[in-house]
Amino acid sequence: xxxxxxxxxxxxxxxxxxxxxxNVLGGSCVYFAAAASFFTPVRLVAAVGDDFPDEHxxxxxxxxIDTAGLEKRAGSRTFRWTGQYxxxxxxxxxxxxxxxxxxxxxxxVPEAFRDSRFVFxxxxxPAGQMQxxxxxxxxxxxxxxxxxxxxxxxxxxxxxxxxxxxGLVLNDSEATLLTGETNMVAASNEIIKSGPKFVxxxxxxxxxxxxxxxxxxxxxxxxxxxxxxxTGAGDSFAGGMMGHLASVDRIDLPAIRxxxxxxxxxxxxxxxxxxxxxxxxxSRKDIDQRLEEFTECVRFD
Amino acid sequence: xxxxxxxxxxxxxxxxxxxxxxNVLGGSCVYFAAAASFFTPVRLVAAVGDDFPDEHxxxxxxxxIDTAGLEKRAGSRTFRWTGQYxxxxxxxxxxxxxxxxxxxxxxxVPEAFRDSRFVFxxxxxPAGQMQxxxxxxxxxxxxxxxxxxxxxxxxxxxxxxxxxxxGLVLNDSEATLLTGETNMVAASNEIIKSGPKFVxxxxxxxxxxxxxxxxxxxxxxxxxxxxxxxTGAGDSFAGGMMGHLASVDRIDLPAIRxxxxxxxxxxxxxxxxxxxxxxxxxSRKDIDQRLEEFTECVRFD
Numbered sequence: 001x002x003x004x005x006x007x008x009x010x011x012x013x014x015x016x017x018x019x020x021x022x023n024v025l026g027g028s029c030v031y032f033a034a035a036a037s038f039f040t041p042v043r044l045v046a047a048v049g050d051d052f053p054d055e056h057x058x059x060x061x062x063x064x065i066d067t068a069g070l071e072k073r074a075g076s077r078t079f080r081w082t083g084q085y086x087x088x089x090x091x092x093x094x095x096x097x098x099x100x101x102x103x104x105x106x107x108x109v110p111e112a113f114r115d116s117r118f119v120f121x122x123x124x125x126p127a128g129q130m131q132x133x134x135x136x137x138x139x140x141x142x143x144x145x146x147x148x149x150x151x152x153x154x155x156x157x158x159x160x161x162x163x164x165x166x167g168l169v170l171n172d173s174e175a176t177l178l179t180g181e182t183n184m185v186a187a188s189n190e191i192i193k194s195g196p197k198f199v200x201x202x203x204x205x206x207x208x209x210x211x212x213x214x215x216x217x218x219x220x221x222x223x224x225x226x227x228x229x230x231t232g233a234g235d236s237f238a239g240g241m242m243g244h245l246a247s248v249d250r251i252d253l254p255a256i257r258x259x260x261x262x263x264x265x266x267x268x269x270x271x272x273x274x275x276x277x278x279x280x281x282x283s284r285k286d287i288d289q290r291l292e293e294f295t296e297c298v299r300f301d
Numbered sequence: 302x303x304x305x306x307x308x309x310x311x312x313x314x315x316x317x318x319x320x321x322x323x324n325v326l327g328g329s330c331v332y333f334a335a336a337a338s339f340f341t342p343v344r345l346v347a348a349v350g351d352d353f354p355d356e357h358x359x360x361x362x363x364x365x366i367d368t369a370g371l372e373k374r375a376g377s378r379t380f381r382w383t384g385q386y387x388x389x390x391x392x393x394x395x396x397x398x399x400x401x402x403x404x405x406x407x408x409x410v411p412e413a414f415r416d417s418r419f420v421f422x423x424x425x426x427p428a429g430q431m432q433x434x435x436x437x438x439x440x441x442x443x444x445x446x447x448x449x450x451x452x453x454x455x456x457x458x459x460x461x462x463x464x465x466x467x468g469l470v471l472n473d474s475e476a477t478l479l480t481g482e483t484n485m486v487a488a489s490n491e492i493i494k495s496g497p498k499f500v501x502x503x504x505x506x507x508x509x510x511x512x513x514x515x516x517x518x519x520x521x522x523x524x525x526x527x528x529x530x531x532t533g534a535g536d537s538f539a540g541g542m543m544g545h546l547a548s549v550d551r552i553d554l555p556a557i558r559x560x561x562x563x564x565x566x567x568x569x570x571x572x573x574x575x576x577x578x579x580x581x582x583x584s585r586k587d588i589d590q591r592l593e594e595f596t597e598c599v600r601f602d
Contacts, residue, residue: 182388184524215597218523220520223485225484301596
């Protein structure tokens with residue numbers, strides 16, 4: 001089933017305690033789209049500047065992502081982000097942001113994309129997310145991501161968005177910021193009262209919690225030893241999750257549970273390299289093999 | 302199969318953001334023993350002072366704990382601890398400690414306890430843990446807990462202990478302190494190189510990680526909404542774990558995985574009240590029911 005993602009494309013510089021990657025491909029919808037592409041065809045709506053290099057464009061071809069909605073805007077520059085991870089590889093500091101094209105008009109949604117059934121609004125200003133959402137009248141599942149910046153600066157718009165979406169994905173500190181609750185069950189209960197039918201709280205190396213009208217789910221993360229760069233872990237998690245749901249064309253609780261496991265596994269590959277390097281090396285078979293290993297890891301029957 | 306626990310008994314005062322409990326029964330081996338008692342008969346070796354109230358003694362009878370090794374020492378005072386939880390209910394500050402009887406001679410191990418097969422050395426000075434261990438020549442499984450204090454002040458003795466035990470239980474920050482590793486897979490690998498066949502890293506609300514010669518296991522915690530007092534969560538987790546292993550008389554990886562789930566569930570009840578109040582209300586049936594609910598919560602097949 002058709003899956004579409006809207007969001008940011010970035011040129012990232014990432015510094016970890018032991019390594020550095022300069023001007024690599026990043027951005028929320030890039031990690032999402034690559035991760036989802038293992039499960040289902042993916043359409044992408046985003047804007048870059050005319051500085052966006054061809055070698056990065058080739059990555060979309062590798063993952064067979066439909067880039068009819070990728071606008072290379074003349075006279076604009078691509079969003080750029082520089083971040084540095086601390087020793088624990090979880091906390092990071094943003095060293096520099098150049099908003100560039102993200103501060104301009106939203107990209108146009110091609111007419112051919114209006115029939116998209118599974119919609120993921122990756123992290124951008126909630127007013128922009130709502131505007132983009134208007135282009136998908138046939139959507140059967142709409143899930144959005146958000147971040148602390150919008151909770152702090154655009155909460156009225158974010159609360160409007162919450163009433164228009166089926167699911168929200170955010171991390172634990174953001175869930176606390178949005179609700180004032182430090183207990184994740186309580187926080188997710190509060191968010192559900194604000195609109196969405198389900199909430200997925202991402203907890204990085206600790207896993208995730210799903211609060212859904214039909215029940216709760218919790219899943220520990222894959223126990224990863226080889227963590228090179230956590231950038232995009234949350235977006236690739238969401239991509240694996242939505243990719244699976246679109247591929248089975250289901251949105252019930254058991255399907256979402258399975259989707260969380262796929263998201264967990266794709267994210268575990270993503271963090272094994274900078275940018276999309278590891279995801280470029282693997283196939284669906286690698287994902288299924290690691291899922292099998294992970295299933296063994298979490299079973300207790 | 303016979304399960305024995307050695308460790309501390311305390312009179313605790315616990316302050317949370319919304320409540321306060323004065324002079325309640327606590328201590329590592331108390332939480333452990335109560336939790337384990339749902340699965341198997343439990344023997345206890347510990348010392349209290351002559352200030353130890355009869356009402357607390359009655360709690361051991363409630364859980365049918367064999368207190369032949371509980372020494373009420375004339376002229377001594379019971380260990381006392383006062384702690385305060387922060388708003389997130391995870392971080393806590395110790396406001397006062399009176400070591401009292403814990404600074405004196407170790408309690409004697411009754412002759413009748415020397416045939417114990419499953420041994421848990423709850424948190425005390427590692428030199429004391431080693432000395433107590435000498436009383437159990439028939440042990441088929443020896444597991445110890447430790448804490449930051451001993452890693453900082455008695456690491457040589459702790460490293461000796463690691464070579465004499467089968468399993469170590471500790472929390473994530475302690476694992477980092479002991480090994481210098483912030484990645485829990487790496488930290489547990491390092492600990493296994495120091496001696497024990499397996500390590501269980503407790504991560505509070507995030508669950509636990511098991512590193513065993515035969516494989517890894519990870520388990521998210523039970524998604525608890527009602528957290529009144531986290532004191533004793535780790536000890537009741539260990540109690541549920543060891544209680545299950547002793548009851549099935551197995552120490553293989555699948556058995557330990559199942560044991561982690563039982564530990565998770567007993568701990569989830571323990572935190573619903575101060576002291577042992579919630580554990581006093583429940584039965585094995587309640588544990589099995591919640592385990593079934595939890596199984597549903599973590600499945601993704």
